[in-house]
Amino acid sequence: MRAPALALAILLLAVLFAPASGAEDFGAVDKVNRLIRIRATPQLAPGESGVLSLYFNSTYATPISNVWLNASIYQYATIDESVPIDASWRYAYPKIAETGTRNWTWNNLTVAPGSSRLLNFTVLTAPDSRDMPHGSIFSQSSYFVRFSVEFVGNVSGTMTRFHMASPGFFTRAQLEMSQSANYTKPCTPPWCRGNWNLTVLGVDGILPDSAFGVKEPIPRWPFYLLVALAVLFLILAFLFWVEENPSTYPRVASWWARTRGRLARTIAALRRKPPRT
Numbered sequence: 321m322r323a324p325a326l327a328l329a330i331l332l333l334a335v336l337f338a339p340a341s342g343a344e345d346f347g348a349v350d351k352v353n354r355l356i357r358i359r360a361t362p363q364l365a366p367g368e369s370g371v372l373s374l375y376f377n378s379t380y381a382t383p384i385s386n387v388w389l390n391a392s393i394y395q396y397a398t399i400d401e402s403v404p405i406d407a408s409w410r411y412a413y414p415k416i417a418e419t420g421t422r423n424w425t426w427n428n429l430t431v432a433p434g435s436s437r438l439l440n441f442t443v444l445t446a447p448d449s450r451d452m453p454h455g456s457i458f459s460q461s462s463y464f465v466r467f468s469v470e471f472v473g474n475v476s477g478t479m480t481r482f483h484m485a486s487p488g489f490f491t492r493a494q495l496e497m498s499q500s501a502n503y504t505k506p507c508t509p510p511w512c513r514g515n516w517n518l519t520v521l522g523v524d525g526i527l528p529d530s531a532f533g534v535k536e537p538i539p540r541w542p543f544y545l546l547v548a549l550a551v552l553f554l555i556l557a558f559l560f561w562v563e564e565n566p567s568t569y570p571r572v573a574s575w576w577a578r579t580r581g582r583l584a585r586t587i588a589a590l591r592r593k594p595p596r597t
Contacts, residue, residue, distance in 0.1 A: 343475050343476040344380055344381055344382055344473065344474070344475065345509075345510075346380060346473045346475070346480075346482050346524065346525075347482070347509065347510050347513060347518070347524045347525050348513075349513050349514050349525075350379075351379040351380060352379075352484055352513070352524075352525035352526065352527065353527075353528070354377050354379045355376065355377060355379060355469060355484065355525075355527060356374055356375070356376060356377075356389075356467055356469070356527055356528065357374060357375045357377060358372075358373075358374050358528075358530045359373040359374055359375055359438070359440075360372070360373045361530055361531065361532045361533075362443060362532045362533075363532065363533045364443070364445050364532065364533065364534050365445075365534070365535070365536065365537045366445055366446065366447045366448075366449070366452070366454045366534060366535075366536065367445060367446060367447030368445055369417065369442055369443060369444050369445065370442070370443055370532065371440050371441070371442050371443075372391075372440060372441060372442075372443055372465065372530070372532060373438065373439065373440035374438075374439055374440070374530075375436050375437065375438055375439070376389060376426070376431070376436070376437045376439055376469075377435075377436045377437075378431045378432060378433055378434060378435050378436070379434075380433055380473065381433050382433055382473065382474050383430055383431065383432055383433060383474075384430070384431050384471040384472065384473050385429060385430045385431075385471065385472045386429065386470070386471060386472045386481075387426075387427070387428045387429075387430075387431050387469070387470070387471040388425065388426075388427055388469070388470045388471070389425065389426040389427075389439070389467065389468070389469050390423065390424070390425050390426075390467065390468045390469075391423070391424045391425075391441065391465055391466070391467050392422055392423045392424070392465065392466055392488075393405055393414055393415075393416070393422040393443075393463050393464070393465055394406075394422075394464060394465070394466050394488045395463070395464040395488065396453060396461065396462075396463055396464075397461065397462050397464065398455055398459055398460070398461045398462075399459060399460075400459075403453075405422060405463075411446075411451055411452045411453065412446065412451050412452070413444060413445055413446040413451050413452035414443055414444060414445050414446075414452055414463055414534070415443075415444050416441050416442065416443060416444070417441070417442035417443070417444050418441050418442065419441075424441040426439055431471075443463075443532055445534050452534075454534040454535055454536065455533070455534060455535030455536065456535065456536055457535070457536050457537075457538055459535065460533055460535055461533065461534055461535055462531045462532070462533050462534075463531060463532055463533075463534060464488060464529055464530070464531045465488075465529065465530045465531060465532070466485070466486045466487070466488025466489055466529055467485070467486045467488075467527045467528075467529070467530070468483070468484070468485045468486070468489060468527075469483070469484045469485075469527060470482065470483050470484075482524045482525070483522075483523050483524055484523060484524055484525040484526070484527050485521075485523045485526070485527060486526065486527040486528060486529045487526065487529055488529050490521055494520065494521060495521075497517075497520050498516050498517045498518070498520040498521050499515050499516060499517070500517075503517040503520055504516075504517050510524070513525065513526070514526075559572070559576050562576060563576060563577075
């Protein structure tokens with residue numbers, strides 16, 4: 321009986337003195353950064369539509385529930401200007417086909433640990449600049465997309481709601497304040513993550529933004545013209561070489577000599593002044 325009793329005592333001591341497993345850190349930067357991974361963003365000509373696709377990845381070791389993901393088009397920018405897309409935006413486009421607005425939402429009850437969901441929505445543009453501004457042939461324009469995620473996670477037995485958002489949800493003043501040395505030095509998790517003071521922003525993590533481009537396509541005729549000119553100069557180079565080496569291609573040399581003669585006579589006739597009357 322001594323051996324089983326001794327083994328039981330050792331087991332109890334091991335349980336008592338073993339370090340308690342830490343609670344899952346839902347705000348860890350490496351986990352938040354990988355929640356959303358952009359798969360593809362469209363580059364569109366005015367009037368075209370394209371799909372913006374992304375992966376929602378559960379980067380946590382425990383299930384998350386009541387997941388809510390929102391994407392919205394919030395900024396238009398070129399090299400020369402940057403305009404917020406808000407209540408004062410007077411254009412009907414761009415918009416998202418699935419909702420008819422500039423917002424798109426995905427809801428899911430529970431996402432298993434380590435799982436990944438491929439999500440997408442379609443962006444609609446307008447061909448007329450009166451319905452939507454866009455870049456020119458030589459000036460790229462971008463429409464920026466921001467993301468917000470909310471979910472419920474289990475923190476040491478307590479179901480806790482978390483909110484992550486991308487920089488597009490905050491003003492420049494808020495972003496500058498959250499990265500100011502006055503608010504980040506000193507500052508430790510969970511109030512600060514990386515160079516961000518999350519308490520200032522009122523979120524639990526920072527997600528990446530995304531964007532799609534809209535500009536006039538480059539016309540094809542200059543390309544075709546360059547190809548035609550290149551072919552023409554190659555033919556002329558060959559003919560001049562044949563002229564210097566007529567024995568190599570005698571028939572081509574004869575044809576080229578006759579053609580040059582006709583061209584010379586035609587040009588001379590055009591240059592000849594008409595007789596005075």
